[in-house]
Amino acid sequence: xxxxxxxxxxxxxxxxxxxxxxxxxxxxxxxxxxxxxxxxxxxxxxxxxxxxxxxxxxxxxxxxxxxxxxxxxxxxxxxxxxxxxxxxxxxxxxxxxxxxxxxxxxxxxxxxxxxxxxxxxxxxxxxxxxxxxxxxxxxxxxxxxxxxxxxxxxxxxxxxxxxxxxxxxxxxxxxxxxxxxxxxxxxxxxxxxxxxxxxxxxxxxxxxxxxxxxxxxxxxxxxxxxxxxxxxxxxxxxxxxxxxxxxxxxxxxxxxxxxxxxxxxxxxxxxxxxxxxxx
Amino acid sequence: xxxxxxxxxxxxxxxxxxxxxxxxxxxxxxxxxxxxxxxxxxxxxxxxxxxxxxxxxxxxxxxxxxxxxxxxxxxxxxxxxxxxxxxxxxxxxxxxxxxxxxxxxxxxxxxxxxxxxxxxxxxxxxxxxxxxxxxxxxxxxxxxxxxxxxxxxxxxxxxxxxxxxxxxxxxxxxxxxxxxxxxxxxxxxxxxxx
Numbered sequence: 114x115x116x117x118x119x120x121x122x123x124x125x126x127x128x129x130x131x132x133x134x135x136x137x138x139x140x141x142x143x144x145x146x147x148x149x150x151x152x153x154x155x156x157x158x159x160x161x162x163x164x165x166x167x168x169x170x171x172x173x174x175x176x177x178x179x180x181x182x183x184x185x186x187x188x189x190x191x192x193x194x195x196x197x198x199x200x201x202x203x204x205x206x207x208x209x210x211x212x213x214x215x216x217x218x219x220x221x222x223x224x225x226x227x228x229x230x231x232x233x234x235x236x237x238x239x240x241x242x243x244x245x246x247x248x249x250x251x252x253x254x255x256x257x258x259x260x261x262x263x264x265x266x267x268x269x270x271x272x273x274x275x276x277x278x279x280x281x282x283x284x285x286x287x288x289x290x291x292x293x294x295x296x297x298x299x300x301x302x303x304x305x306x307x308x309x310x311x312x313x314x315x316x317x318x319x320x321x322x323x324x325x326x327x328x329x330x331x332x333x334x335x336x337x338x339x340x341x342x343x344x345x346x347x348x349x350x351x352x353x354x355x356x357x358x359x360x361x362x363x364x365x366x367x368x369x370x371x372x373x374x375x376x377x378x379x380x381x382x383x384x385x386x387x388x389x390x391x392x
Numbered sequence: 393x394x395x396x397x398x399x400x401x402x403x404x405x406x407x408x409x410x411x412x413x414x415x416x417x418x419x420x421x422x423x424x425x426x427x428x429x430x431x432x433x434x435x436x437x438x439x440x441x442x443x444x445x446x447x448x449x450x451x452x453x454x455x456x457x458x459x460x461x462x463x464x465x466x467x468x469x470x471x472x473x474x475x476x477x478x479x480x481x482x483x484x485x486x487x488x489x490x491x492x493x494x495x496x497x498x499x500x501x502x503x504x505x506x507x508x509x510x511x512x513x514x515x516x517x518x519x520x521x522x523x524x525x526x527x528x529x530x531x532x533x534x535x536x537x538x539x540x541x542x543x544x545x546x547x548x549x550x551x552x553x554x555x556x557x558x559x560x561x562x563x564x565x566x567x568x569x570x571x572x573x574x575x576x577x578x579x580x581x582x583x584x585x586x
Contacts, residue, residue: 120568123574123575128397129552129563129567139405139408139416139419142415142416143418153422155574156423157426157581157585158577159546161523161524162524163547166431166433168439170439170513170515170519171425171426175421175425175446175447176418179421179447179450183454186454189409189412189457
């Protein structure tokens with residue numbers, strides 16, 4: 114049992130750990146000294162093996178001192194973080210000046226999608242030690258899109274999240290795809306779909322809506338949101354035959370999920386139009 | 393590819409901290425303490441001073457975490473905080489910071505030249521050399537499957553999936569081999585740190 118949890122620590126070092134294991138390791142880390150020591154020593158050995166500088170004298174006292182200081186600091190909550198981000202987004206326009214975005218900005222652009230914009234963040238700090246921004250360094254694949262992953266909101270979804278693509282979470286879109294229920298009539302629709310597909314489901318929530326299409330074998334969902342509701346950068350992610358592609362199109366943020374190629378998904382996404390003008 | 397996985401784990405740990413789990417920050421400190429101290433030691437040569445500045449940098453990072461959105465890698469962000477904290481410290485002491493800054497992109501790895509391993513502390517350098525020698529000895533003595541799995545991971549930066557293809561075995565076996573190799577090393581390294 115101990116070996117299994119330590120094996121998870123080793124896998125966690127390599128970023129090869131499942132979500133439930135990650136939660137378990139973090140939870141146990143505060144009480145399990147063996148686990149903490151392993152995490153620390155494994156990293157020390159890794160740094161030495163890779164020829165990196167290490168301070169061997171740094172030990173648990175170093176960590177304990179920081180831990181004690183942080184104990185008196187506020188404990189964060191997800192809602193407070195969201196509020197902080199909102200404030201930052203409103204008050205500061207980020208200046209793109211880091212080298213990290215340049216490779217992405219100059220990369221090839223896929224098929225019918227004309228541009229990929231990596232979103233810099235708008236944050237400012239009074240403390241000059243802290244960088245005033247953290248600019249997107251999202252890796253890109255051959256498609257020209259930054260690679261996301263199906264995220265950790267997929268506890269009920271049998272999607273293999275252990276793929277090598279990582280970054281932001283596309284999980285909410287996949288969740289919508291799988292839990293689609295109809296309500297109000299949508300006023301947007303796809304102007305183009307591969308032959309054989311017809312609409313079989315819909316969900317409208319505020320200004321956001323999700324459309325589900327099926328050809329009897331495969332399902333394709335399209336999420337259409339105001340740009341202000343955009344949760345991820347323009348991106349593409351794949352896992353277990355499903356592709357999730359998100360782009361800005363027609364003044365909306367459109368996300369297509371289904372067993373599709375990037376070209377087909379982007380063609381569907383760019384065809385989305387208000388019902389009155391859909392062809 | 394594997395580096396992305398590593399960054400993703402950092403992102404997950406940061407997310408946990410942002411959601412109120414301070415324990416996750418401890419894991420980030422443990423992971424990066426050696427690198428941060430080594431980085432700061434390039435600005436400040438006194439060992440205790442370097443430790444103090446490094447601790448201050450981690451605490452600043454914790455305070456700033458609500459505004460860290462994960463668009464860049466956590467370590468890049470953390471390294472920049474450490475460098476700025478070190479420079480501010482030097483200025484506050486009436487000293488002049490170095491003219492040539494350390495590129496954050498290069499700061500992750502201080503490899504290649506011995507002087508970059510050297511923190512200016514003979515005792516530390518000796519301890520590091522001992523650990524290095526022990527690791528090499530253990531690696532030489534490991535069963536070949538374990539040695540190959542670990543070296544592909546550590547030196548070639550391959551993902552488990554890539555290693556499984558190279559070694560023609562399941563990903564689970566790769567994971568187990570790497571763990572057993574690390575355990576063998578740890579068994580010999582741990583006594584040196586007491």
